[in-house]
Amino acid sequence: MKDEEQTVRPRRADARRNETTLLEAAAAAFVASGVEAPVRDIAARAGVGTATIYRHFPTRxxxxxxxxxxxxxxxxxxxxxxxxxxxxxxxxxxxxxxxxxxxxxxxxxxxxxxxxxxxxxxxxxxxxxxxxxxxxxxxxxxxxxxxxxxxxxxxxxxxxxxxxxxxxxxxxxxxxxxxxxxxxxxxxxxxxx
Missing domain, CATH: 1.10.357.10 (Tetracycline Repressor, domain 2)
Structure with a gap:
């Protein structure tokens, strides 16, 4: 019952910023190389590791x-x-x-x-x-x-x-x-x- 009563907390500002950075890097990679751009290229553009991308977005x-x-x-x-x-x-x-x-x-x-x-x-x-x-x-x-x-x-x-x-x-x-x-x-x- 306690789980049902819990409210969803808003994400932290830094988490939102990180996600925005990832999305902008992915968009730039998609423009440059198409939607099949390697995740490692997107990670490099965003300045993060590939695991960070998969943590936010488990699938392409x-x-x-x-x-x-x-x-x-x-x-x-x-x-x-x-x-x-x-x-x-x-x-x-x-x-x-x-x-x-x-x-x-x-x-x-x-x-x-x-x-x-x-x-x-x-x-x-x-x-x-x-x-x-x-x-x-x-x-x-x-x-x-x-x-x-x-x-x-x-x-x-x-x-x-x-x-x-x-x-x-x-x-x-x-x-x-x-x-x-x-x-x-x-x-x-x-x-x-």
């Missing part, structure tokens, strides 16, 4: 899912911060789309690795949409309200367009998705403003 799938969620959360948190700190709502939207492009290039590799677990992949995709569509909507609406963009484009449509322009960027070093996405975002601009 656990690590991949955690990286994906971490990147979604970072992208979601960036939206309001950019809106508060940018000189204009359009500039906030443009900067957020840049972050979104960085995430998408990694996401394609992560998604491919998770295809075998369709239910898990579907749950992560739903998490992605539930977390990021409202952020993009807020940024797009703020830019439209300020008169900087003229669009009846829904945020999910903009995100899908950006996503489609990013396909293949992770495997073709000559393909510059960021340049094409910049053209798309420039096309949203209200030149009369």
């Amino acid at each position: 799938a656990d690590l991949i899912i955690a990286v994906y969620r971490h990147q979604v959360e970072a992208c979601a948190e960036a939206g309001p911060a950019l809106l508060a700190d940018s000189p204009s709502p359009y500039e906030a939207l443009r900067r957020w789309i840049d972050l979104f492009v960085d995430f998408l290039v990694t996401k394609h590799g992560l998604a491919a690795a998770l295809r075998a677990d369709q239910a898990g992949f579907d749950a992560l995709h739903t998490y992605f949409l539930d977390s990021l569509v409202p952020v993009c909507t807020r940024l797009l609406d703020a830019a439209a309200e300020s008169g900087e963009v003229h669009t009846d484009l829904a945020a999910v449509e903009l995100m899908r367009g950006v996503g489609n322009l990013c396909i293949g960027a992770e495997s073709d070093p000559g393909y510059d998705a960021r340049r094409l996405v910049a053209l798309l975002v420039t096309g949203l601009r209200n030149t009369a403003a």
Whole structure:
């Protein structure tokens, strides 16, 4: 009975920092070498031993899912911060789309690795949409309200367009998705403003 009454204690700040460091190192390794990057490479990037990674993430799938969620959360948190700190709502939207492009290039590799677990992949995709569509909507609406963009484009449509322009960027070093996405975002601009 005592176990049922115990509450879960929040993790210590240093444990959260260590996990964040591991997730960022794994994301960087995934961008550089794909999701099959050796754990020893991820450990070296994070400045820890491989046992530390396995203690936090017992399987590669656990690590991949955690990286994906971490990147979604970072992208979601960036939206309001950019809106508060940018000189204009359009500039906030443009900067957020840049972050979104960085995430998408990694996401394609992560998604491919998770295809075998369709239910898990579907749950992560739903998490992605539930977390990021409202952020993009807020940024797009703020830019439209300020008169900087003229669009009846829904945020999910903009995100899908950006996503489609990013396909293949992770495997073709000559393909510059960021340049094409910049053209798309420039096309949203209200030149009369």
